[in-house]
Amino acid sequence: MDVNMLLLPFQFPFMQSAFLIVALIAVPTALLSCFLVLKGWALMGDAVSHAVLPGIVLAYILGLPLILGAFAAGMTCALATGYVAENSRVKQDTVMGVVFSGMFGLGIVLYVSIETNAHLDHILFGNMLGISTSELLTAAIVGALVSAALLIKWKDLLLHSFDPAQARASGLRVGWLHYGLLAALSATIVATLSAVGLILAIGLLIAPGAIAFLIAREFKTMLWVSVVVCLVSSLLGVYVSFFLDSAPAPTIILILTALFIVAFTRRVMQAKAQAARI
Numbered sequence: 001m002d003v004n005m006l007l008l009p010f011q012f013p014f015m016q017s018a019f020l021i022v023a024l025i026a027v028p029t030a031l032l033s034c035f036l037v038l039k040g041w042a043l044m045g046d047a048v049s050h051a052v053l054p055g056i057v058l059a060y061i062l063g064l065p066l067i068l069g070a071f072a073a074g075m076t077c078a079l080a081t082g083y084v085a086e087n088s089r090v091k092q093d094t095v096m097g098v099v100f101s102g103m104f105g106l107g108i109v110l111y112v113s114i115e116t117n118a119h120l121d122h123i124l125f126g127n128m129l130g131i132s133t134s135e136l137l138t139a140a141i142v143g144a145l146v147s148a149a150l151l152i153k154w155k156d157l158l159l160h161s162f163d164p165a166q167a168r169a170s171g172l173r174v175g176w177l178h179y180g181l182l183a184a185l186s187a188t189i190v191a192t193l194s195a196v197g198l199i200l201a202i203g204l205l206i207a208p209g210a211i212a213f214l215i216a217r218e219f220k221t222m223l224w225v226s227v228v229v230c231l232v233s234s235l236l237g238v239y240v241s242f243f244l245d246s247a248p249a250p251t252i253i254l255i256l257t258a259l260f261i262v263a264f265t266r267r268v269m270q271a272k273a274q275a276a277r278i
Contacts, residue, residue, distance in 0.1 A: 010240040015229060017131045018248055021195045022234035024139040025204065028146040028188050030230035033209030035181060036149070039161040043093050044078065044182075045205040047100030049189050051077030053107025055195075067138060067190050074186030077103055079179075082154050126197035128238070128248045135194040142191035146184045157181060158219055196249040204230065207256035209274050215262040229259060 005265045009015045036045055055073025059066050077099055084095045150157065160167040160177045168174045185205070200226035237252030244251065 009239055010160045014129045014131075015238070015242060016236045018128045019235060019250065021128060021131050021136060021139055022238055022248075022252070023039075023070065023194055023231065024136070024143050025188075025192045026231040026234045027227055028150070028184075029192060029201075029204040030208040030212075030226040031147055031223060032152045032184060032188050033205050033207070033230075034212060034219070034226050035157055035209075036185070036205060037209035037213050037217075039181075041185075042202075042206050043083070043096050045189075046184060046202045046225055047081065047096040048074045048077055049181075049201045049205070050100045051103040052108075052186075052193070053058060053188060053198060054103055054110055057107055057110040059074050060204055061110075067193075070190045070193060073103065074189055075183065078182040078186065084222060095253040103273070126193070126195050126200065126249045131194060139195070141190045142187050145186050146191070149180070152225065153177070153180075154219075196252070200249045200253055203253040204234075207253070207260055208233075211260050211263045212254070214260075214267045229256070233259060 010019075036042060052070040054071045055069035055071070055076075057067050057069075058073075060259025062069075066192040066205050081092065081096050081099050084090065084099070088095075155173050156167070156177055159170065160172065160174060160181075163179075166175055188205070189198075189201050193202060196204060208226040208230035209222070212222040216222040216225050226278070233255045234252050237255050238248045240246075240255075241248040
């Protein structure tokens with residue numbers, strides 16, 4: 001394979017847009033994934049990503065920007081989950097399972113009841129090769145705001161993730177941190193919506209942080225490792241998908257899954273070697 005063939009994906013405008021969109025969403029999703037992994041909110045990311053569907057459909061019916069509907073639905077799901085979990089004996093993971101499946105079902109029912117040119121596959125799995133300029137701009141703005149907020153408040157969020165009681169005793173505004181993290185989660189899912197869709201968004205929101213958690217020993221290191229892993233995997237996934245004639249988003253998720261298996265295997269082997277020395 002010659003050099004011209006290797007550089008072929010970069011010559012097409014739709015591939016250039018795909019490379020750009022994954023670079024824009026890699027940083028916020030990677031940073032957020034570190035906090036979700038530490039806080040045990042993997043299912044929360046899954047719940048919010050599925051729950052935005054009815055908001056998208058309602059926004060379309062009302063003639064509003066789809067991003068507003070998606071964000072409102074995501075926050076509604078997150079807030080409703082927290083309220084029910086705090087005011088009942090049902091555990092939070094059970095509440096999340098009921099809420100997100102119910103809202104996802106509502107979204108499907110609303111979708112099939114209207115006539116629209118928007119293809120359901122693009123909503124569920126993304127349309128990375130058909131990204132518009134406005135979607136690129138949205139991803140850039142949301143990604144920059146979320147990344148900046150997480151980097152500025154990372155120490156407070158870290159303490160809140162490990163020990164909310166200690167964070168409250170230290171004078172931190174725990175409520176603002178809690179709902180701020182939920183808002184960042186909803187906004188990030190909105191930013192990734194056009195690229196990887198609802199279903200695959202959870203992969204970008206969990207895998208980079210999980211991989212970094214297995215590799216790094218300090219949280220600061222975990223943050224930049226997750227960004228590097230997500231960025232490299234995303235760009236490589238788009239590049240490889242061109243030659244495999246596959247969809248970019250699932251290819252990215254497969255690469256992240258493979259990296260997680262490698263990192264997990266490495267950690268297990270290190271633990272066995274250390275135990276053998278003892």
